[in-house]
Amino acid sequence: MTNCCYVASPVGRLALEADGEALTGVRWAGAGERARDNSNLSPVLKEARHQLERYFARKLKAFDLPLAARGTDFQKSVWKMMSEIPYGETATYGGMAMALGSGPRAVGMACGRNPIPIIVPCHRVLGSGGKEGGFSGGQGLPTKRKLLALEGVVLL
Structure with missing residues (x-):
């Protein structure tokens, strides 16, 4: 099951996706995507959102998140x-x-x-x-x- 949350950023609204214990995607949210309730997020999504907010505030220079990118x-x-x-x-x-x-x-x-x-x-x-x-x-x-x-x- 994929969990998702949204983050406002200086480069547009981002959708963060996680599956289980790791972040699987960051994408720019479409205009028609409705905000979801962010109160019941997985720990990895909470931490990813927090780290991105700190990055955009110039307070974080290196991300430390579990990642699970799918590719060759x-x-x-x-x-x-x-x-x-x-x-x-x-x-x-x-x-x-x-x-x-x-x-x-x-x-x-x-x-x-x-x-x-x-x-x-x-x-x-x-x-x-x-x-x-x-x-x-x-x-x-x-x-x-x-x-x-x-x-x-x-x-x-």
Whole structure:
């Protein structure tokens, strides 16, 4: 059974999803989604909501949550590598691809399929030369820029 709650954020209303003991998804809530009663949340959703609120208040730089992202082994290796990019820093698709013995497009595709954005920080992955690359969440690149600016990253 999936449990869900919503969090207001500077990049839009987020829906947090958990299954059992781990967070399984963060997505931008659709306009027609009605707020649910947040009084009976699982402990992991309460903690995820709390950590996201602290992140957006610039009081949290590293998330510490149990995660259960569903994907291929390659996608999971990309998501693990993204999780290791420190707050306020960036990596490149090419650099990650080289470390994984893959290609930049494959890394970009895995970033785009990240089911737990923000917490697994795909917004910290850029194209070569500091180019933005892409972003599949929220409003796309404007959302990526907002998240990077929140962390103090200045794009060229």
